[in-house]
Amino acid sequence: MESLLTPREAALRLGISYPTIKQWLYRGKIHAVRTPGGHYRIPEAELDGMLHKTQKPETxxxxxxxxxxxxxxxxxxxxxxxxxxxxxxxxxxxxxxxxxxxxxxxxxxxxxxxxxxxxxxxxxxxxxxxxxx
Missing domain, CATH: 2.40.50.100 (RNA polymerase II/Efflux pump adaptor protein, barrel-sandwich hybrid domain)
Structure with a gap:
């Protein structure tokens, strides 16, 4: 079974802000499932196609x-x-x-x-x- 991430975890994984990932969810740029309580959960595989586009701080x-x-x-x-x-x-x-x-x-x-x-x-x-x- 695939892991589901909270929007905060997904934002951290992509190196973007929490408000950005929330906007992506609202605009349908990223697909998620909703919990019975109405919270978003994002499949890890959904992030795979976006990893190369995000920039993390360079070391x-x-x-x-x-x-x-x-x-x-x-x-x-x-x-x-x-x-x-x-x-x-x-x-x-x-x-x-x-x-x-x-x-x-x-x-x-x-x-x-x-x-x-x-x-x-x-x-x-x-x-x-x-x-x-």
Whole structure:
């Protein structure tokens, strides 16, 4: 079952203000369900398509990454982390698609990665294959 977020939690996740998310709800820009008490609850998947559009405050490390390869970053939400020994498998939901990445367990701990957080997949263009569907 998919997690539902309060408008405040969704605003925090997107890095926007609470009044902005409320306006988006009223205008139908973002879809939500209503509780029996009339409160809005927003499915996490509803935010996936908006993560790349929102701007979070830049940290020096993030600024360095943006200069490294801005065109090959896909922003999404961490949906699963499995750590086994020295390696970790991280699954990102990006626009409804799942991307798997194998990184070191140490990297997961250093970056404090957690399920539900926003992260970016940095893709090395020489390793991307295209398949006609």
């Amino acid at each position: 020096p490390k993030r600024e360095m990454m943006r200069r490294l390869s801005g065109r090959n970053q896909l922003v999404g939400r961490i949906v699963e982390i499995k750590i086994d020994g020295l390696l970790a498998q991280v699954k990102l939901s990006i626009g409804g698609q799942i991307i798997h990445s194998i990184i070191t367990a140490e990297a997961v701990r250093e970056m404090h990665l957690q399920v539900g957080e926003t992260a970016a997949a940095l893709i090395k263009s020489t390793e991307v294959m295209v398949l006609r569907v």
